[in-house]
Amino acid sequence: MTLPGLKFTLVALALGLACSQSSPTLQGQVPLALDETADTGVTGNTKGNQPIQWRVIWTTDPQHRATISWSTRKETGDNHLRIWPKGKDSQHRKVVAQHNGTFTLNVSEMKDLDPVYYHHVRLDGLEPGVTYEFELNSDGSKSRTLSFRSAPAIDSTESFSLIYGGDSRTGKEDRQRMNRLSAELTSRLPDAIAFVHGGDYIYDGRQFLQWTEWMTHDELRTTSDGRVLPIIPTRGNHDIGDLYDEVFDTPGAKGENYYHTTLPNGVNLLTLNTNISHAGDQRVWLAGQLMGLRPDSRWLLAQYHRPAYPAVKQPGEAKAAWVPLFEAHDVDLVFESDGHAIKRTVPIRGDKLDPTGVVYIGEGGLGVPQRTPDSDRWYLQSPGMSGRGHHLTTVSFSGDQLRLVTQGFAVDEESGRIGDPGGDSVIFDEVVMQRRGAE
């Protein structure tokens, strides 16, 4: 259907989509030993200096910067990576990890666990839109060759996609299935540039054992040819404590964890933190960002954890603190998590349907058991939608169009878990948005 202003074209609902089931070894029958890795390409990984649990992290300026992180089970003195533009090994450079430390263990973990070490290489000076290969090295023990692509230039007009999802804190086998689906999508989407995670990675952010499982399972998002989709992280209400910053190298400033990510083709993403005051400095920062970015943004996006327009719970503080700013500055699309259901709202302005308003999608299904949404809420009525299912949303930008495809796995009605872990994925929702004024 077509509405004036923001234009939505409802393309298909609940289509079947076959996904291949090529996947690495199913593991994660918890608890994981700390020397385990999901990477079947690594051999000899029981050595304590083996680089494991790699991550590529984006915050600001992903055209030129990225953090590449990994873990080792023993303290290592020489931690570096080699990186080179794909196919140009002769141009490799060595970058030493600038930030190394010991993951924080809580008191009970200290009794049973040896320390585990993190290593962060903060890359600068990358060329936009270049596929880089890299190899991690801790005291001579190497990872296999991995790769990622820097973000295309901000004035690039090429099409690109983000993969968005949230809430992976429980349902660990389902979490791994969703990570495999992400790898499948990444393999099929050469223009995918990043994975936007809406928070609640684990149940208790102060428990390192939960984080180390998550980091190991996150390796499963790597494609069979070693492509790692950078993660743009958001802090969820379960992600309390110091470990979030140790895992993601303190995205945004310490104590803030909010930041702006410049994406290609005039797309800007603001990541906010619903664990701290929504007013004060964060709101001032948000207002300034929105005012500065809107005139030159083709699409202006925001993400945070606790919803303003929830499908399950009551609205969070974002509704009073941030929604008026979103509407004043014509934010196009907002990613929310936390509810453990699927939703896409109608465009909202002034707390009612308005074709020129803001659309909110979400809200959490990377393995966490699904709840039943309150589908009677006015903002979930057609052309909005709601449902249950473990899901990822592919957000594809092409010219003045933005396409949302939400897909994943149907649930067992009683448990809310994936009904058939070996089954094919399905599409729950597909919609096309047209940029304001472009129709």
Ligand SMILES: [Fe+2]
């Ligand atoms: Fe949450």
